[in-house]
Amino acid sequence: MAFLNAVLAAKGMDLDAKGESNEQLRGHNPSYRIxxxxxxxxxxxxxxxxxxxxxxxxxxxxxxxRKHIHLSKVA
Incomplete structure (x- = not known):
């Protein structure tokens, strides 16, 4: 297992990482269309x-x- 972790680390991959980079990989990006x-x-x-x-x-x-619906947050 240590060998496999070393190979992954050499490739720049960390399966145990808990950070923003993993958060960005989840889901999909909004398309701004509904x-x-x-x-x-x-x-x-x-x-x-x-x-x-x-x-x-x-x-x-x-x-x-004219072509859009605008949402303005009420303060």
Missing amino acids: SVQTDGKLLLGSAYTKKMNLQPGDEFEISLG
């Missing part, structure tokens, strides 16, 4: 809420642009 669900709702995924540091109960003002 679709309207069959019930007419827009579902904003957790990738977006984490990136915007949103908390449960945060409120937004919705404004319609």
Whole structure:
């Protein structure tokens, strides 16, 4: 096992690492596109809420642009 760990370390791989590099490998990157669900709702995924540091109960003002929907966080 020590030999295999040394080989992995030489290749720059650490299977026991617990850091930001492993966090970035999980999941997928947000595409910044969402679709309207069959019930007419827009579902904003957790990738977006984490990136915007949103908390449960945060409120937004919705404004319609020519081609976009803008969400502005209410302070």
